[in-house]
Amino acid sequence: MPEILKPDADNSEKKVLSRAAEILAGGGIIAYPTETFYGLGADATNEKAIEKIFAVKGRDLKNPISLIIGKPDDIYPLVKNVPETAKILMAAFWPGALTIVFQASDKISPLLTAGSGKIGLRISSHPIALKIVQKLKKPLTATSANLSGTPECSLASEVIKQIGDKIDAILDWGETQGGKASTIIDVTCDPSVILREGTISRKIIEECINR
Numbered sequence: 001m002p003e004i005l006k007p008d009a010d011n012s013e014k015k016v017l018s019r020a021a022e023i024l025a026g027g028g029i030i031a032y033p034t035e036t037f038y039g040l041g042a043d044a045t046n047e048k049a050i051e052k053i054f055a056v057k058g059r060d061l062k063n064p065i066s067l068i069i070g071k072p073d074d075i076y077p078l079v080k081n082v083p084e085t086a087k088i089l090m091a092a093f094w095p096g097a098l099t100i101v102f103q104a105s106d107k108i109s110p111l112l113t114a115g116s117g118k119i120g121l122r123i124s125s126h127p128i129a130l131k132i133v134q135k136l137k138k139p140l141t142a143t144s145a146n147l148s149g150t151p152e153c154s155l156a157s158e159v160i161k162q163i164g165d166k167i168d169a170i171l172d173w174g175e176t177q178g179g180k181a182s183t184i185i186d187v188t189c190d191p192s193v194i195l196r197e198g199t200i201s202r203k204i205i206e207e208c209i210n211r
Contacts, residue, residue: 002031002160004167013205019129020171021135024049031145031159033176035097035126036199037152038159039068040167053141056108056166059148065112066099066184067121068142070134075121078139080105085209086187094207095125097182097199099142104148114142118188127152128173144181155180 005020007013020030027049030041040056042049046066054061058077072090073081079102086100104112104119113119122142124130133140145159145167153157153159156172163171183198185205190208194202 002164002167004156004172005169006172013131016171017131017135019171020132023111023168024132024136026187027052029053029166030132031153031156031163031170032132032169033084033126033171033173034068034124034131034142035177036181037154037178038145038156038170039129039142040145041165042141043136044109044112044141045107047109047111047184050109050141053143054111056163057146057148059143059144061111063148064114064115064116064118064120065141065143066101066122067112067139068124068129068133069121069139070130070137071123073169074139075102077107078105078119078121079103083187083190085190085192088211089185089187089205093200093205094115095123095130097125098122098205099184101184101186101188101195103188104144105208118186120184122182126176128171132171138143152178176177 002168005016031038099120099122101120180198183200184196186193
């Protein structure tokens with residue numbers, strides 16, 4: 001069973017977050033709440049930890065994994081350039097459920113890009129997800145905490161049922177919002193291409209870009 005981390009009389013939120021960051025820094029894997037579903041987190045600068053994510057999910061290595069960062073400036077070491085469209089979208093939708101795909105810098109593991117040379121980034125609007133990545137001070141993997149091809153999880157108990165024996169800890173913060181996953185837009189081409197329409201609609205994004 002994974003370690004269950006949640007605030008209570010004996011553990012403050014600060015203690016829980018410190019423990020989560022400690023597990024991640026040691027190469028461990030955690031499940032954590034986001035504004036949509038529970039995510040599967042590993043230190044995105046640790047190659048072995050990234051490999052574990054694929055193993056836990058049974059994920060095809062041809063599928064890239066996006067990342068959560070702590071603040072907008074954190075993108076610069078991770079990407080080759082920031083197009084004007086990306087700046088507009090970041091200002092409008094970050095923090096939030098919009099994953100923006102950039103040309104990845106050489107610091108990004110090819111495992112995360114699936115050899116595409118592109119990386120998806122976002123800043124989560126869920127306070128716990130945001131605090132974890134800020135505590136870790138490194139980008140965090142943001143793939144859903146489930147087995148590939150099965151439903152995403154909005155409860156810690158669902159995560160335990162699917163992958164509980166394969167991960168180190170779960171931050172149990174109750175039920176997440178669920179619904180649709182984050183919207184994904186590729187800004188490496190002109191015009192930009194919406195790869196997945198999720199929580200933020202195509203119409204809202206197009207109106208923002210064409211304003």
